Amino acid sequence: MGDDISLKFRQQLLLIEENLGTEDVAALKFLCIDLIPFKKLESVQSALDIFQFLMAEEYLSEEDTFLLAELLYRIKCHFLLKKLGYTKERVQEYLPEKGRVSSYRQMLYELAENVTSEMLKEIIFLLRNQLPKRQTTISALELLILLEKQGLLTENNVQVLEELCMSVSPDLLEAISSYKREKVSLPQQENTLPVKESVLPHTGDTRLFTSPQETSVKAVSSNINDHYGGEPGSLWEHVGNVRPIPIRPGDKAANVIQGVSEMNLELRAKFINAENESKNLTSYKMDGPQRGFCLVINNVKFDGDLQERKGSCKDAEELNQVFTWLGLDVTIHRDLTSEQIKDLMQAWQNLEDHKDRDCFICCILSHGESGAIYGTDGERVSIRTIMSYFTAQQCPALAEKPKLFFIQACQGKEIQRAVCVEPDAQIPDLSSMQQRISPSESIPEEADFLLGMATTDGYASFRHVQQGTWYIQALCSKLQLLVPRGEDILSILTEVNDDVSRRADSLGTKKQMPQPAYTLRRKFIFPVPRDPPPSQQH
Structure with a gap:
């Protein structure tokens, strides 16, 4: 609450909140639906959250507490009215003139x-x-x-x-x-x-x-x-x-x-x-004249102890072909430092052309660890930070539009490598792994995001030095197979999970399990392209 609110008023609100149960809070939320944006109400956990939003919308202040008195009256918490200096009879008297809850x-x-x-x-x-x-x-x-x-x-x-x-x-x-x-x-x-x-x-x-x-x-x-x-x-x-x-x-x-x-x-x-x-x-609007942008960051060569990610260019090529086929304008950037990645995100955040597009997709291919990916300078960039550039508040042109992020990077420590298979993990000491961030914690709380992780938190993902990564290759393959069938993205990612989970290294001992997390509100379905999939064009 703001600093201009007196301690006495805060104490009043706190006392009221302490006397309200779960059902009372649900009732207050319902009665405030016409007053507070519904997105905010969905995040409410307590009566104090509602009070905060009412003050932010200028419906409640230390000088004017009638709306709160009306709400307490509506939910029959008459005993709390005295904490605001009201009685049941006084509220009834003022309702015709000052009542704000619609009939x-x-x-x-x-x-x-x-x-x-x-x-x-x-x-x-x-x-x-x-x-x-x-x-x-x-x-x-x-x-x-x-x-x-x-x-x-x-x-x-x-x-x-x-x-x-x-x-x-x-x-x-x-x-x-x-x-x-x-x-x-x-x-x-x-x-x-x-x-x-x-x-x-x-x-x-x-x-x-x-x-x-x-x-x-x-x-x-x-x-x-x-x-x-x-x-x-x-x-x-x-x-x-x-x-x-x-x-x-x-x-x-x-x-x-x-x-x-x-x-x-x-x-x-x-x-x-x-x-x-x-x-x-129930499906996102995907019938605009321009589908959207697909940004691909392909980090191959790194400074210091991080090894070259051989085979990653195969992934970038596949992503370019598939998302171009799906109608997106693909832009590929190679070998970016951590600061260059942040600068690039800020540039795309401010792109005015988003307003004329249906969606935005970002694919990042790099080394990584829990909740982060590496720039070529060996510095980490939080996945949550990357995605936060495109929230509705930070990027209004993409508000209410689906934003998909696919991260091909390890999320855990190095594991034993097999022939022709390398882990996308940091090789040096991984003491910084102590604080892990799961995909559900990495994804912004705002709606309309999807985060596709190549692997679950704490584990390595695998990349063939010639054929590319298991995850990206499975993703591209399933998109080509299932988009023409009208499948939505979550169904497609479920198939990707199944595909990758069945793969193993040459010794049959190393496995991988992808993990999607999302705040999508509707189904995301790519329109079926007129042309055959890239895999059938050769």
């Missing part, structure tokens, strides 16, 4: 509070094809966020939410109905708070609400902000038989489907359209 966000939170564990299980069952396969548990608030990310739930379109509520418990519809009545009665109302950044996608539709017959889920999905994507899969596909829910006389939700088994054909078609749009949104 839409209030409605969703109220709904989540009323969803029982059994109801949540039923909803998750209905949405099982929409949820990430690896996600075994999810809270009601997380489920709502997922629906918003996928464009199936917006401020102006709550139809899907109504259908889900009708299927599991029609009583839940009351909160939605109240919200809709408020919106319709105040069509001129706009959010008056100074929102810094829209966090979740909005359709931009000027209509407040439409009937199920008029609402196009495809229209909702097609307007999702490109910053977000969702898991593919039809909302209702293969759900099976669901018991119909009788509609009470006079219920305004009479037009809502009685159950998934009775969904009319028109709505089924709309959800299929939404599914198709969702599938498109």
Whole structure:
């Protein structure tokens, strides 16, 4: 927190934080979605993180603590209001004038509070094809966020939410109905708070609400902000038989489907359209007029005790051919010192042409040790440092675009060499190996990065003095084989792992295992080139 914040105010916030549990923090995060950029909220670990972001966005200060009081009031932590000099009644009095949590966000939170564990299980069952396969548990608030990310739930379109509520418990519809009545009665109302950044996608539709017959889920999905994507899969596909829910006389939700088994054909078609749009949104945009740049650093000859990396030029040649075939503009630099590598990264960081490209790829072939590669001067450069030049903040032209780094270098001490096989490791004493950095620690926390390491932390990688390295040769081979099949990069790297793991030195005793790490938010799929792969052009 800033130095201009008094000790007393810090103590107030600390006391509040100490009285908030994990569920309270999750509730605060949810209520702040329209106030704090979602990328920041994803990194929140405690209430203090939220307080820090609110102060950074100028929503919370020592002079104005009402927003925090409102948030505590919304999550029913009324006993903490006195630490800010408020009472429950005083907050209620000021809410019409100073309230900043939108009625839409209030409605969703109220709904989540009323969803029982059994109801949540039923909803998750209905949405099982929409949820990430690896996600075994999810809270009601997380489920709502997922629906918003996928464009199936917006401020102006709550139809899907109504259908889900009708299927599991029609009583839940009351909160939605109240919200809709408020919106319709105040069509001129706009959010008056100074929102810094829209966090979740909005359709931009000027209509407040439409009937199920008029609402196009495809229209909702097609307007999702490109910053977000969702898991593919039809909302209702293969759900099976669901018991119909009788509609009470006079219920305004009479037009809502009685159950998934009775969904009319028109709505089924709309959800299929939404599914198709969702599938498109799960992949990075790779259809621009220019694919991107591929930077290759090939360090072969070194000063001092580091040996010449014979066979590395074979790798650089293969990378040039394959990535040129994939539509990238390849630039190769050979034998760079540590400072030259940093200068080169800074030059590429400031390249304005990135804004017209789909992606950026960097391949580094050198000696290395844990978490670092060597310049030809024998000085180390941290892998994390190299990648940090291209974060969204440091390189805005590549923000939200995929950035792939492939590192062919040892990450551990020298091992016994076999005939025609050399380790890409430092030969002298390796006492500096005591502090190892794994790929997951090397990759920046920002989104849209992929780091492909030739080997796992602490181990050597292998290079044939004539045929090149196991890792780069397998990478180039699998790209040529699997890109034409439409495989995404992670599937391709899994095949690379399998390929390299099966290789061994001439004695059959030395092995290698590559390791990818990534913060990609979508699938990365190269468009299929028109020309045949380089291996078939000879």
